[in-house]
Amino acid sequence: MAPEKIKILYVDDEPDNLVGFKASLRLHYKVFTAVNIPQALSCLDNHPEIRVVFCDQRMPEKTGVDFFEEIRVSHPLPVRILITAYTNVESIIDAINKGNIFRYVKKPWTETDLIAAIDEANKFYMANSMLTIKNDELQRAYNELNKFAHSVSHDIRGPLTGILGAINLAREMDDAEEMKEMMFLMEKSVKKLDAYVLSMHDYYSLQRGELKITEIDFHQIVDELKAIYDINAKINHVAFNIDVKQEEIFRSDQAPLRLIFNNLLSNAFKYQDKKSKTKSVELSIHVRKSVATIYVKDTGIGILGSHVGEIFNLFYRSNSVEVGSGLGLYNVKSALLKLNGQIEVNSVLHQGTTFKVTIPSI
Amino acid sequence: MNTDLSFIIIDDSELDSFLTRKFLKLTYKEVSISSFQNAQDALDIIGENAGSDNLTQTIILLDLQMPIMNGFQFVEEFEKFPPEVQKNYKIVVQTVLTAKNDPNDINSILKYGTVKSIIQKPLTTEKLLSLFEQ
Numbered sequence: 130m131a132p133e134k135i136k137i138l139y140v141d142d143e144p145d146n147l148v149g150f151k152a153s154l155r156l157h158y159k160v161f162t163a164v165n166i167p168q169a170l171s172c173l174d175n176h177p178e179i180r181v182v183f184c185d186q187r188m189p190e191k192t193g194v195d196f197f198e199e200i201r202v203s204h205p206l207p208v209r210i211l212i213t214a215y216t217n218v219e220s221i222i223d224a225i226n227k228g229n230i231f232r233y234v235k236k237p238w239t240e241t242d243l244i245a246a247i248d249e250a251n252k253f254y255m256a257n258s259m260l261t262i263k264n265d266e267l268q269r270a271y272n273e274l275n276k277f278a279h280s281v282s283h284d285i286r287g288p289l290t291g292i293l294g295a296i297n298l299a300r301e302m303d304d305a306e307e308m309k310e311m312m313f314l315m316e317k318s319v320k321k322l323d324a325y326v327l328s329m330h331d332y333y334s335l336q337r338g339e340l341k342i343t344e345i346d347f348h349q350i351v352d353e354l355k356a357i358y359d360i361n362a363k364i365n366h367v368a369f370n371i372d373v374k375q376e377e378i379f380r381s382d383q384a385p386l387r388l389i390f391n392n393l394l395s396n397a398f399k400y401q402d403k404k405s406k407t408k409s410v411e412l413s414i415h416v417r418k419s420v421a422t423i424y425v426k427d428t429g430i431g432i433l434g435s436h437v438g439e440i441f442n443l444f445y446r447s448n449s450v451e452v453g454s455g456l457g458l459y460n461v462k463s464a465l466l467k468l469n470g471q472i473e474v475n476s477v478l479h480q481g482t483t484f485k486v487t488i489p490s491i
Numbered sequence: 492m493n494t495d496l497s498f499i500i501i502d503d504s505e506l507d508s509f510l511t512r513k514f515l516k517l518t519y520k521e522v523s524i525s526s527f528q529n530a531q532d533a534l535d536i537i538g539e540n541a542g543s544d545n546l547t548q549t550i551i552l553l554d555l556q557m558p559i560m561n562g563f564q565f566v567e568e569f570e571k572f573p574p575e576v577q578k579n580y581k582i583v584v585q586t587v588l589t590a591k592n593d594p595n596d597i598n599s600i601l602k603y604g605t606v607k608s609i610i611q612k613p614l615t616t617e618k619l620l621s622l623f624e625q
Contacts, residue, residue, distance in 0.1 A: 282587065282588055283556045283587060283588065286587045286588075287504060287507075287556070287587050287612075288504075288506075290507075290587050290612040290613045291504055291506040291507045291510065291612070291613065292506070293613045294506075294507070294510045294612065294613030294614055294615075295506060295510060297613060297615055298510055298513055298514065301517060301616075302513075307513075310509070311506075311509060311513075314505050314506040314509050315506060317505065317506065318504070318506045
């Protein structure tokens, strides 16, 4: 299939000129014409993908230069080319200098002139649109960088100043028991720092990494997860139940998939209600018709209704009891975006939280 | 030293809260200290005690960056208590941020009448003493 024709608009008050223009160019381009300014404006409104606008300088209501000055503000994207005889050079030079027109084609034009002009204008248009896209990307990256700079000062300096304070205090401490208690708290701070650095690494590999698709054996992944979380389950008396059903081939990227499991499971274990007698974490994975449906269900402290909407935001923490970086669920969401997956949360305060994840096979 | 003084520590970091408590004990041997990991809990207690005829001056050592309710929000809520409750308390803000690296300029918290000063973490005995010489 041939690439879509570039769309151009020609504005001239003489219908004969419009017909001639369209006749010579319609093979190469999709040509729109307008016989007056209002028609031209409505054409630009209806076809925002028009890349090049030609306008005759001498029009009854307005000069071409004035028209361009106007649409430069109202329709800034299309490249503006003036068509004119050598009559009022001054005003054309002025318009070019003000940036209102890209270039001009002198009358009477030849087809070669026009094609060359459109070609140049199109390159300019493409370069500009690329620049806009890149600019948006940069702006987004900058905003995230700002958030990071702020979080670094708190999430990294926070535990560090705590440890420094503890070292200062240790100089004035004699009691070994007290010292041990402090060491335990210091260890927690160091672990928090370490977890932060690890999730930071996850964050970057998710943002920058390419997808690596392989066949996924959920039974194998679950065996590995079991090995990791069984220890935690035993120490904290949490029942860890797993149910996997996979009878078909499932393709996805291992790394983001593991990240999702690890974050959801470690949260499920971390946010258990310490006082509760029956603590459990349930993981179920069912693969059917090329979709993996995953439930991670815990009997934990739950999430306050008003916080549920925010838990996937960068650096959001809804709880002060346990250490959290505010990166975990944000990373889960980014990973799911990569895998085209969805996540839903259902939480009842003091009863528990269920995450439902669906991921299509790729 | 003045023993008619009590302290409330509000800090989500267990280690920082432990340190503040120990430094206070080193400086004032006999003093009542209560600590909270969640600013809302502290507000609730202050509200409950508001009725009682407790005239002890209380210093609130307040961390700024906390989940759920941060230091700014705490002060905002605290200043809704009637003046006769507020006058029993003085707030001292503790933070790891410096005015230089914080976009929301931490110094702006000083515009609240109940906030007396800001100290940079980590806390030291010197910093605590300099606070009460004022």
